[in-house]
Amino acid sequence: MRAVSDALLSVRNLVTEFRTDGGVLRAVDDVSFDIPAGATVAVVGESGCGKSVTSLSILRLIQPPGRIASGQVLFEGRDLVTLPEREMRAVRGARIAMIFQEPMSSLNPVYTVGDQIIESLVIHQKRSKRDAWNRAVELLGLVGIPSPETRAKAYPHQLSGGMRQRVMIAIALACEPKLLIADEPTTALDVTIQAQILELLASLRTRLGMAVMLITHDLGLVAEFAEQVVVMYAGRVVERATVKQLFRSPQHPYTRGLLRSVPGYGDNRTARRLPTIAGVVPDLRDLPGGCRFRDRCDVAFDRCAREEPALRPIADDRLVRCHLESTP
DSSP states (O other), rough: OOOOGGGEOOOOOOOEEEEEEEEEEEEEEEEEEEEEETTEEEEEOOOSSSSHHHHHHTTTOTTTTTEEEEEEEETTTETTTOOOOHHHHOOOOOEEEEOOOHHHSSSSSTTTTTHHHHHHHHHHOOOOOHHHHHHHHHHHHHHTTTTHHTTTTTTTGOHHHHHHHHHHHHHHHOOOOEEEEEESTTTTTOOOHHHHHHHHHHHHHHTOOOOEEEEEEHHHHHHHHSSSEEEEEEEEEEEEHHHHHHHHHOOOOHHHHHHHHHHHHHHGGGEEEEEEEOHHHHHHGOOOSSSSSGGGTTTTHHHHHHOOEEEEETTTTEEEEEESOOOO
């Protein structure tokens, strides 16, 4: 991992919590990682591990009863957590953009896709509506939508799922951000469209020189697209490593379980049935004592129930949250 001074984005000890009738739930609990300029960092884990809440916290889009309780989100040297809201609005969509998980629910059904693209261009770049519209058509062509002049006048329900996802990418890229947060950018798309979307993101990343935070549970995408990986479980980071390190020698039992469930990984090429991780991600209202993964771990021992492990450095400049002695 690079030093903080080399990072475009540096998340430090971030805590995001939600106040409920059942108490305070920490969906993001002491999370730290860096995203270097121009790099792709994948954040992986099962549903409910805190990946999307982490991304929304970076953009300060957490709504009550949720709040960022503590920590820092340093972007280009400024702490976004303490930034005045007026200055934060200038960052969202311009310097940091996000592809949300569900394009049909994220796009406004009563506006054409062209109108939704030009909004950020008019607000952040002070373009005229005519100039912004021409740029919107150009962006739709850039993301591979045929007949962009016609499609710009269409409403979201008139487009296929793959096209709506491309529209979301066009909106995110409109102001050429330095950081793109892609939250499950290929969810619910068929394999062919998935490949096209990923190829598009890779080419645009190279062309624009932007960094990407890829949120996914698909380790196949991680292997193809990312350089570094942050593995989250029950709101906490349990492993940080480069992609090569992670796939060559996963250290945390949870990471090993995720990789064992990937078709084609290791002995899975000849396996008739894929291994699975027993149980489910724990309810944040009833977290187990000690290690949060211990109830599902096949190598847990007494200390795991008594003491929560710290996220500690091991060989090869990587971090692991586990009591077991790790080997590089």
